[in-house]
Amino acid sequence: MSTDVRGTPAPGRPLRRRFVAVVAVLALIGALAAIVGSHQGPRLRSVSYSATDLVSRPAQRLILTANQALQRVAPSDVVVSPAAAHTVTSSGNTVAVQFDGPLAYDRTYAVVVRHVRVPGQAATSDLRTTIHTGTTDVLALVPGTNGAHDRIVSRGLATGGTDTVFQGTGITGFARLARSLVVLSDTADGTSSIDIVPLADGRQDPAVPVEHITMPSARGHASALHAADDGASFGFVYADTTTGRSQDVGLYDVDLTGTHMPTAIAADGRPTTGATPMTVRQWAYVPRTESALVRTTDDGLVLVDMSGRTDAARLGSATYVHGFVGAGTTAVVEAGDAIVRLDLTDGDRAALTAPAASTRAQYLGRIVALTGSSYVRLVGDVRADGTIAARLVRVHGERVSDLQVHIPSDASVTAVCPSPNGQFLAITTRTADSSLVSVVDATSGALEASLDGVTLDWCAALPSGADAG
Template structure:
């Protein structure tokens, strides 16, 4: 009779093999448990929106661990280059939140020491590296026969024409759409949307013939706004019927009057979008200043009375303004104000023009300095609260500084300059008339280095 599986002689080798396999598996599991015990938690995955991280504050790096962990304290985190952060922990997730936008084209290392499992006592160090991108700014180059909206990088000399047409007065951008205003020889404006995806052009209908100025787009949503001046002034109306019009592109193509409430129109002499919000700071008559949502029937919220709005910080928290006594910084969150006394620049007291608070709390300013010869020299400067530092001035002090625009992360400033005033010739446009030699230089704020120069203006980051 042949042996069967029930025979003792057959069962014994099988049992020995089975027990050996089980023992090996138990031993292997023990080894893995020992490794986990000795090594502590490990990083499984990491997520960050690199586009938002260089443009907006409070963006998060989300770190996923291979097990649930104890809460992480901010002092356990080291970020290189140094950046202020806050942190929250939930199960196996650590969310590291950056207080300010990150620098362009920079490798960051985030290290968390003493990461401890919720079940095991052994701790570990978790580390993640990532590299940020860089923006591709747009600017307006007025030429013959067409004006062009051009895209460039922060480095190199390449340029890409995005859209061209005669008579561009101004442009703005939202998502994958350009908003472009043109003006003819009679001062009549057109307004159009241009798709960046396929170049399709859609003309927007204006209420009547007139001129579009102050064109801008909210960076918190597809809301466009502009000041509209009718060709035929309206008798009996403040500013002759000039008003601020807006359109929410998510809600169709209907224009509404900003500041219109109950059929009455709040007169607006000047206005600016608040960065990161769907609201505006507006000035009415007698220098009254309000915060106003860019929506139909919005109720103005009083801020104070100021002679000029000098700038709004890129995080939307602080407005710089002036009144009869000088400069003032205004919180747009609670309306509190504090005096801003500019620091001396090279031993001279500056006369301020436009001012903007940077993400790190320093102030960038367009300032006029009186020279020993009694002339005035206009410079771009940075004020840290103790001293002022000249950031940029035109070569040989022969030119003029027109406007400036700080990058969303506060790393660069685009300065519009006329290099030589004596050679300046107007381009003859009826809207936003500029010198034919106007140039935009992009300056790194920390070092004062010029990283790019383009022949044009209206640069958008």
């Protein structure tokens, strides 16, 4: 018996034919896609940025990712509107736009990367996107009245009302960390305490205990509290009063990545347990660093690495430190009759532009740098009773104008502090029976917000000390 199978296909042949057909179709689709892509150019696949960091820190990046590898992008092909200084790098299918300084709050920016193309292809396209920056909240210290607690309150600039973040007695200062507050308080006998208050959802976290910092001596007074931007350390000026008089007055550092014990910054600029601390008239952390600019009691200027990893740098002398410019690599200092921009990287000094109209006043106060070419200065005339009729002048290059800010005639200006991006100013005023913080636009003087209080967290960026205004 035989079976004729010559007319029956082998079982695997139809499957192989279908597989070959599918591969051919996919190859055709890929070829067509390549042809279409070569005519259309690359397309934007994703955008990445932090809305919060863009308004609070310099050197923040916007990352645009294309669907294909790109020919190197020229900086001139990236346009940001409204204009914002930036640098451009590209690699593979990504373009990174790094902004020189913080951007404006609550603003939409359009970003266009023009004429991008795939290597070896002629077709070009534009990558377009918009980003919206974040807003901010401010923290203010509100002294208690009639036996009420002192409060540290929060207010969003885009919203009304305040929320209590922390309350206590004798609060004289505070500094904001990433997820906590450092709170400085005084008792009636002049002894100081420092607490680290954990936060949750913008308020004190009741589930986590407050950490009480062990002070350098049993009795003493602390002042000029500042914290590093990265939240890894904070420092203060301390006077040991255990003998009934002030001694060992100087700068101490608390490393929050280590023991949390205050350590004296010695005269050589290094944290040294048990050392006599470096004497201080003014000091503050240089923005975005672990270094501090210190003006000593003999008017020497020292750049101190609070971590102790590098040697201190001596930067000459100054009779006053007004503050920092932009990202912090430059400080504005007074040296004799001159006001200069001090480059903290190499010690070079350049005269600050001060048109005659900006100095026509009997009282010349603190300078608040906004950008590399503009600043605001507190000036005023002395009244018959010795008080100062204060006003603010804005200097931009050679142009001088009065900032249209209302300062009550019975109020004294205690501080003028810039927002991290230089867009706003906090102006703190005090009368015989009240204190007020006004947040104004740094260009127009328009009022953005006001709240009761004696200081704002923005003011912690300014050098403070025994003779700082």
